[in-house]
Amino acid sequence: MTAIELTGVSRWYGDVVAVNDITMSIGPGVTGLLGPNGAGKTTIMHMIAGFLAPSRGEVTVAGHSSWRNPEMFRQVALVPERDSVYAFLTGTEFVIATAKLHRLPDPEAAARRAIELLEMTEAQDRKISTYSKGMRQRIKVAAALVHDPEVVLLDEPFNGMDPRQRLHMMDLLHAQGEQGRVIVFSSHILEEVQRLSGIIQVIVGGRLAASGDFRAIRRLMTNRPHVFLVRSSDDRALGSALIGRPAVSAVELTTHGLQVRASDYGTFTREVAGLSRDKGIRLTQVLPADESLESVFTYLLAS
Amino acid sequence: MTAGRSPERTGQSMSGLLNGVVIRVTLRATMNRKRALLFAVPPLILIGISALLHATANSPVWPPEVLGQVGYLILALTALLIGGSVLGAEIDDGSIVHLLATPVSRRSVIFSKYLVAVVLTIVFAAIPEYLAGAIATGASSKLAIGLFVGAIVGAFIYNALFVMATSIFSPGRALAFGLLYILAWEGLLSSLVPGVALLSAEHYGLAVANSIAHNSALHAHLTVGTGVGMGIVVTAIALVLSVNRLSAFSIKGDVA
Secondary structure, three states: OOOEEEEEEEEEEOOEEEEEEEEEEEOOEEEEEEOOOOOOHHHHHHHHOOOOOOOEEEEEEOOEEOOOOHHHHHOEEEEOOOOOOOOOOEHHHHHHHHHHHOOOOOHHHHHHHHHHHOOOOOOOOOEHHHOOHHHHHHHHHHHHHOOOOOEEEEEOOOOOOOHHHHHHHHHHHHHHHHOOOEEEEEEOOHHHHHHHOOEEEEEEOOEEEEEEEHHHHHHHHHHOOEEEEEEEOOHHHHHHHHOOOOOEEEEEEEOOEEEEEEOOHHHHHHHHHHHHHHHOOOEEEEEEOOOOHHHHHHHHHHO | OOOOOOOOOOOOOOOOOOOHHHHHHHHHHHHHOOOHHHHHHHHHHHHHHHHHHHHHOOOOOHHHHHHHHHHHHHHHHHHHHHHHHHOHHHHHHOOHHHHHOOOOOHHHHHHHHHHHHHHHHHHHHHHHHHHHHHHHHOOOOHHHHHHHHHHHHHHHHHHHHHHHHHHHOOHHHHHHHHHHHHHHHHHHHHHHOHHHHHHOHHHHHHHHHHHHHOOHHHOOOOOHHHHHHHHHHHHHHHHHHHHHHHHOOOOOOOOO
16 A cells, blocks of 8 residues: 655745655655755655645645645644644643544543653643653654554654653654554654664655665665775875775875775775785774765765 | 544534634633733723823813724734734744644634634724723713724724735734734825725724714714625635635745
8 A cells, every 4th residue: 555655746946946856655664754954855744744735746645635635634644843832731732632623532532542652641731831852742743643643744753852762752653653554754864764764765955866675775875985084004005905906996195194985885894904914004094084974865866 | 545543533524614722722822922911001001091081181072083093003903913923923933733734624723713813802902992982982972882893893804814914924024014004004095095995994993983973083984884895805805815825834844
């Protein structure tokens, strides 16, 4: 079953393209939208949730266009990134109000269940204005889950959470996905996606850079060419030895040491140590020079 | 995907015009904000002026002049503060998303918020207008009653306009629109260009007030038929536009 379909979706603001011709299908389970800040993840989330019209293409949820379709929220929940809730309400009041807006038959019981699920029982009678960012995030999720939705969209759900809260939220979302719900969350943090999601959609510069099983994409990320800064007791000798290795595609001698371009991360890191030992050269530094997430994403986009 | 997992819901219609939760939350949000205290200040000043003039002035002309001009200006500004915040404040801080991420109809959101704005405007502007009129000319005087009824009519029209403004413009621009409308269009142009009164909520209210008070010092430029008719048309158009705009409510995402 495919719950969410994006077909040739683009979104632009004037001359700025935020999302560029994305086609993707999202089914049951946990799917992570991964990408650097400003990649277009939030724009995609908002289009799926019907809070933004695509400039081109179509977004459907359960076969129906999400734009101007509030009835969709009987089955869909959105947890927005923005930390804005009705701060003058208590946690319980907020979740009960949401349950009533969904016209649930027993809003109090539904709210109690959702609050317990998010471990917010202790703080439920306090005003939301007194909550920490992590607690606000959790009460937002409780309100979102109060009507037992089929599809849950979470925009950067782990922002502001401490490690324990983060683990609990990950377990919760994982369990929801296991139960057959469609859980879609966005994140710019690789580790969050790695821990939680089997399927990822990598968004870079408004485009879908990679899509599919996380492990396959992770392999692609690991096997991409890497640049290392290497320092040793004899850079010139080490450089000439390295250039003869298949795992190394380029070596440049700089004032700061050797800049080595390796085509295979694993092989290079194994070989450089052995090679320097064989040559009697003392290694003082092997530093990956392009390990930022942005460089990983850029590589994925280029490939 | 079906709704099979979802629990059984009540048979209540979601297409109703008003929603109790939206009304309660809007009421608490509006009265919760510190500026709610500000709502009470202008009407108290109006009542104070009325009491002072009643005690000191001998001219019989001041009640319609002052209560018609100053009183209805306070009515307009109060409606701008309240009507501009019932929807605008939630759009401004983003909390509207929690309300709109539910199947509640956008029409009931607008009408519920509009109702709250009208009731609060009546409490903070129309009733003080009556009290000021009662101090000036007596509790059962036609002027006091006329101004009160006219202010109630004005509360309906002004709030429709200002709710519409917040659904179309950003909160800052909506406020600018409201101030321009009140001060430039109604305050300046309507006294210089007679035709402007046809598109003035103040003059719709004054037309109603004058139909009861029959007092030329109110400077009502419209007949009651024209005032009420135009008021209904303007209010209806403003509310339809508001519902339409809220149905297409968009939040901007990050831009690559």
